[in-house]
Amino acid sequence: MLNKIYALLGIVIAAFSTVFCPFLKVPLIGNWNLYQTDLILFGGTIGLLSLLVLFFTLRKVSWFRLTSYLLLVWCAVAFLGVYFKINNYFGMKFVDGMLAKTLHLKWGWIVLFIGVFITVLSVKKVKEIN
Incomplete structure (x- = not known):
């Protein structure tokens, strides 16, 4: 079962956070959003969010659930990637x-993670009653 209000709220929060929220503070330049931080991470995140919108409009709940978990894993890997890239960029301690x-x-x-968690929690399995 898909809670439509929570699903849309999570998608909107995650989509707007990639553009309007600061993800990285760079000295002398200022705050960077996800697009300025890494174009590949931005494209993958927006691509997965667009798939979520597609599956939401087509009412494919199982595909929506799978894509929302995939988005959660993608965002975790993106966060770890940015963190480790900051700490190991040149290879010199x-x-x-x-x-x-x-x-x-x-x-x-x-x-971003709040929006993704809302999207993941908006889908739950329906127990079959025999």
Whole structure:
């Protein structure tokens, strides 16, 4: 069963967070959204969100559930990828330590994960009654 209001709310929160929320603070430049942080991560996230919208409009609940779990895994891998890229960019301990002290992850990740968790929790399996 799909809770339509929560599904749409999660999709909208996740979509708007990728564009309007800061994901990374870069010195002298300012805050970066997900598009400015990494184009591949942005494209994959928006692609999965568009699949969620497609399956929502076609009322394919099992595909919606699968894609929402896939989006959760994708966002976790994206967060870990950005985190490890900040901490191991050059491969030299001193330079990577200086880079990790200047680049900071921002609150946009939390908003993205809230939207993804709302989307995941909007789908539940219906128990069959015999």
